[in-house]
Amino acid sequence: MPRPDLLGRLRASGVRLLDALAARIARGLVLVLLTCITWSMAEGGTTRLKVATRIVPPMVIEKNGTLSGFSIELWNSIGGRLNCETEYVVMPDVGELLDAVEHGRADLAIAAISITSDRENRFDFSQPIMNSxxxxxxxxxxxxxxxxxxxxxxxxxxxxxxxxxxxxxxxxxxxxxxxxxxxxxxxxxxxxxxxxxxxxxxxxxxxxxxxxxxxxxxxxxxxxxxxxxxxxxxxxxxxxxxxxxxxxxxxxxxxxxxxxxxxxxxxxxxxxxxxxxxxxxxxxxxxxxxxxxxxxxxxxxxxxxxxxxxxxxxxxxxxxxxxxxxxxxxxxxxxxxxxEDYGIVFPTGSPLRKHVNEALLALRENDTYQRIYEEWFGKR
Incomplete structure (x- = not known):
């Protein structure tokens, strides 16, 4: 019959093995989820994204419950290239907007969001979408x-x-x-x-x-x-x-x-x-x-x-x-x-950043970005 101290060590080893297995399974699920998002964008599948924003004309304008403005039109064009559906989540101020991205209540955020060194430590930013x-x-x-x-x-x-x-x-x-x-x-x-x-x-x-x-x-x-x-x-x-x-x-x-x-x-x-x-x-x-x-x-x-x-x-x-x-x-x-420069905000390590930057560059190359800019700000 095994001794009590031996049984204790066997139980402790089993708990450690279970913990390690659970951690690996969790990491695997996260990787699978991120891979599915990336694969669906690359292969043309439809993904639904929550996009946080705030009302700040002319970047974001709300009229009769419908959003418009420079940032909204720009993201709609980016989302069209990524073949994703967008659910906009309106926040009262920039602090709430950044908090929503940081705590997973939104996949990204776009509005009049300045790129600063402090924010770079907490988030990932796209390429600048406007000089301000x-x-x-x-x-x-x-x-x-x-x-x-x-x-x-x-x-x-x-x-x-x-x-x-x-x-x-x-x-x-x-x-x-x-x-x-x-x-x-x-x-x-x-x-x-x-x-x-x-x-x-x-x-x-x-x-x-x-x-x-x-x-x-x-x-x-x-x-x-x-x-x-x-x-x-x-x-x-x-x-x-x-x-x-x-x-x-x-x-x-x-x-x-x-x-x-x-x-x-x-x-x-x-x-x-x-x-x-x-x-x-x-x-x-x-x-x-x-x-x-x-x-x-x-x-x-x-x-x-x-x-x-x-x-x-x-x-x-x-x-x-x-x-x-x-x-x-x-x-x-x-x-x-x-x-300052405005940018699109992502959680740190988000796989969306690469695809959004690629779409943004494509919109600049085919003059879609310039058309949207001139619509809201006139010719430079």
Whole structure:
């Protein structure tokens, strides 16, 4: 009769053998499944794929329960070449979309999905389907924006232009003030009542400032000081003319361009974008006051309702809104920055990636891709 310790070892060995056999069977089933998918695509069989997407015009548009847009038409063309049926699964934002692919609720995802290094660590991407980047959208002249005279006046007082000109004026005042002080303080009827530097220099500076801004209230007595006074009055006329022209030009440009004209102007401003997007990451790094919205439509409505000062999002999406629903209400400012590429997302190691890339290359070669692009974005 076997000893108890021998029976225990036999049972443990049997359990290990069963575990190893079960693992091999599971790996085999996975390989068979992937092989069947690959074989069915290669041999013309029909495969049903779940494709995650999100509503982000013009990449994906939903109207009366039907999806359209650049990404949808492009995938339909790819799916036609792969001879597969598509079941679209609409997600609220890019975070949910990527989560669906990562946890097997979708076979792939296509929309406005930027290829980033962090996402490359979690997923596989197709070849780029579009070049993109971020841009800034602000309210347009037709938007219902009430002017704020007090705010505009304060902006004028603390503008860089005014501070620069005040610095120049101070420098110009100090030079003639010292000349007048040196030659007038010893004159019997001079305009400087004290021979001491303080307070004599203050009287000279007051005279120089008054002459620069308007006209001298009294003329110096010394002949050298009078020559300085005449030259200084002429300088004052030129200075006021140049300052007025510069201030008018600055105010005009500010009215045309607005307070936000590029990425540097976003610091400290309330700026909106969608939740989980690359734009949200960029805005946090740029130290803007970031407000994240679930839907793109909510984002645009927040801009028009003055809840935010600007929208930072993908350039193709902003251009589409500017020329369609937002015509006259919003405008794009500045050039494209933080350039990115859109791609189709797959789980790591997916066999679909190779076939999708092959189909995508074929669509580029036969000009199908170009036709779809021009349909939604016009000719490049």
């Amino acid at each position: 980047g971020l841009q800034i959208l602000v309210r347009g002249t037709a938007a219902n924006v009430e002017p704020n005279p007090l705010r505009e006046l304060m902006q004028l007082f603390f503008s860089r232009t005014l501070l620069v000109w005040l610095g120049i004026a101070l420098l110009l005042i100090l030079i003639p003030a010292h000349l007048i002080f040196l030659v007038e303080r010893h004159h019997r009827n001079g305009i400087i009542p004290s021979t001491k530097y303080f307070p004599g220099i203050f009287h000279a500076m007051f005279w120089a400032a008054g002459t620069l801004a308007t006209q001298a209230d009294q003329m110096p007595r010394h002949w050298v000081a009078r020559i300085v006074a005449v030259l200084w009055m002429f300088t004052g006329v030129v200075f006021v003319a140049f300052y007025t022209a510069q201030l008018t030009a600055s105010l005009t440009v500010q009215q045309i361009k607005g307070p936000i004209n590029g990425p540097r102007d976003l610091v400290g401003k309330p700026v909106g974008t969608t939740r989980g997007s690359t734009a949200a990451v960029y805005l946090n790094e740029a130290k803007a006051q970031v407000l994240e919205f679930e839907k793109v439509d909510d984002l645009f409505n927040a801009l028009l309702n003055q809840e935010i000062d600007a929208v930072v999002f993908d350039a193709p999406v902003l251009h589409y809104y500017e020329t369609h629903d937002g015509r006259g209400l919003a405008k794009i400012v500045g050039a494209v920055f933080h350039k």
